[in-house]
Amino acid sequence: MSESELPPWTPGLEGLLQAEREAPDVDPAVADQVWSQLQTSITTLPGPELGAPSSGPSGAAASVAGAQGVAWLPVAVALVVGGVGGAVLHAQLRAPVIERVVVTVPGPERVVTTTVTIERIITASVAAPRPAPAAVGSRERALLERARSALARRDAAEALEALRLAKEVAPSGRWAEERDALEIRALYAAGRTTEARAAIEPFRRRYPESIFRPVVEAVARALSSTDPKGAPQ
Amino acid sequence: MTDRPGWPNLPGVEVSADLHAIYREHFQYCYRTLRRLGVPARDLPDVTHDVFMVVHRRLPDFERGRPIKPWLFGIAYRVAADRSRRFSTQRERLEEGPEPVDSSDNALLRLERAEAQRLVELALEKLDLEKRAVFVAHELEGQAAPEIAAALGIPLNTVYSRLRVARDTFSKVVRRLAAKEPS
Structure with missing residues (x-):
């Protein structure tokens, strides 16, 4: 087997991996703090044994001390300094949990998910689940990608048009949950705040454990900070 | 700090300077590698510290012609594996969450x-x-x-x-x- 024999990723999976590849760097201040701690650890350890082989990669200070076999006092000092420094650093770096959004892996109870359009939710007319053919699903997915792309370009009108077509193609499609979340976001981006606001609560009820909930909640927060009839800030 | 492929050109410098150069070039790489290997966010600074302690210790044995990233990855993997054997991470993961929403x-x-x-x-x-x-x-x-x-x-x-x-x-x-x- 060779790498060229590996099958290519689908666009959706490739998109996910690309998002992870482009994950932002950690704050440089963290790098500086770790470097300070590293310097402390290194300079408080004896030097000549640092190139000695080690049986394990972790517990670096202990491993190095073991290779030396003597000089217990410097080792003890190193461990104390390292421990205290690590504790201080740990306390400094641990970010406070301001808001916890739990992304829950869907369980068996959600095997059959009744998917509805926002308009149908508003009119309390719930549609029955309907399996979509593969071609329809593919078309639906492509339209959602188009909507995502439009939103990334801040083209809310184009996004809403793509989402409208997605609804036409598959009103109760496999990706309805994502479509509805995108629609709320697109409505907000288009300045149609009343419609966006009206769609949020039905979304929450319909998809209480949605992985798209953070996006919807962000819109809700944005709306709560604007005038009910005002444009998004 | 940016990642740079290959070994940094640092002829004739002390090990500590080498380590600093490697750290500056590859801290972000090691940090995100550890995160991707499942080290909880709160432990990442400490575990990254451990990785560079091993780098410091093993640097004299490193063959300068070799690409450095795979070497660093191997160290990060072993440090993460050692940590995984010693600690259960389940509870810590549950305490993590996405960044605050604005x-x-x-x-x-x-x-x-x-x-x-x-x-x-x-x-x-x-x-x-x-x-x-x-x-x-x-x-x-x-x-x-x-x-x-x-x-x-x-x-x-x-x-x-x-x-x-x-x-x-x-x-x-x-x-x-x-x-x-x-x-």
């Missing part, structure tokens, strides 16, 4: 990206560390299979077999999460 349009875009990253993270958690390491190195860091084999000290065929299984598992888990199907 209300700007940019925040929405960031949230969407974070959502994708979270999905990747959930799928990676379904892989055992051996397969996860191969997957991360190949699919996220773009390392070639022979480099991965050398870094992890495993046969090339093992890299391919782990990669194949990991890709299959990752794909299935993501599809299941996206389709809201049962586990």
